[in-house]
Amino acid sequence: MAVLVTGGAGYIGSHTAVALHESGRRVVILDNLSNSCREAVDAVRALTTPDMAFVEADMRDHRALDVVFETHDIDEVIHFAASKAVGESVEKPLDYYDNNLGSTIGLAQAMVSHGVGRLVFSSSCTVYGQPDVIPVTEAAPTGAQSPYARTKYMSEQILRDACEASALDAILLRYFNPVGAHPSAMIGEDPYGVPDNLVPFVMQVAVGRLDKLQVFGSDYDTPDGTAVRDYIHVVDLAEGHVCALDALAAGLGGCTAVNLGTGMGRSVLEVVAAAGEAVGRPVPYEIVGRRSGDIEQIWADPSYAAELLGWRASRDIDDMLRDHWNWQRTHPNGFRG
């Protein structure tokens, strides 16, 4: 039997494919390479096995999905494939609803019709918006504030309904802010164009691709005035997916949302300082105005993941930035250079 990893050529999917292989599973990656490349799949194979299956297909191609289920003995699925840029989702909301909801609905239909019952879904802490109570638990009200965030919220609802009406069981993993790279530095985050996210931007400044970081806002109600997030090592996140599949295989039924975070909040300036330590010199930055749509602060209460999945993050911010830097300095232009 095998686990289907949709979006497995991407940042989190590639790290998870490695962790799944290490757990003894046979992995089938499906990706349309819209935000990733074949070299990422090659690097995953180099880290694991040259036999790892890769299917280049679009999740919305129902026939292609049927063929994958018919030919690969799939008995569990992790669904990463989605578009994820918040700003772009505001400009092209219909593309985001089409891709993210179309993919999720088509996958759930294919799983039900092929009798595959175990699904782990990539959700996001963005479904909470700015919570009133921090650390945020899974019971907090949701408040998605962008088309991208709403695709995650709606996907969660769609999967809840599908689980209620069928033999499907799902875990909805709400990730906080994934950063870092595999310690081998063979795979890592490779954003197309100028990065939107903090750590990839900082690393591209450090490697000389960009001049300096703009810190968005220093007038937040936080200890140093900059916004606070819960950064989590991508390998910890990957291991969380293995624990989630194990929990489903052990009989966890229904549809359950689980936070994957460290439980520690870090400000933008703390991350910039830690990045300077990892790189060996300060990362230049300037303070500018707030970024529209940003929330002030959020970090996870990760205790439910510990209780339900037996998972907790073990890598700290220095591990995250060291590994991210090792990836960036050895691949200044990403997978292709």
Ligand code: NAD
């Ligand atoms: P990514 O863009 O690196 O990976 C997503 C992969 O999905 C890409 O390889 C892309 O080519 C593929 N894809 C997109 N649409 C597809 C389609 N229709 N058919 C087939 N493949 C398709 O992103 P990532 O950071 O690895 O994120 C993975 C998942 O985690 C996404 O669902 C994302 O929304 C979610 N998530 C990411 C973060 C984050 O900060 N990176 C945070 C919370 C949630």
Ligand code: UD1
């Ligand atoms: C963003 C998304 C969120 C998504 C998450 C993970 C927005 C509004 N939210 O969250 O939906 O789930 O990514 O993919 O885009 N920062 C700077 N300078 C930069 C870049 C970022 O100061 O050049 C700051 C931001 O203002 C924020 C922090 O760094 O305070 C983290 O930003 P980012 O990495 O983009 O993640 P989020 O804003 O948490």
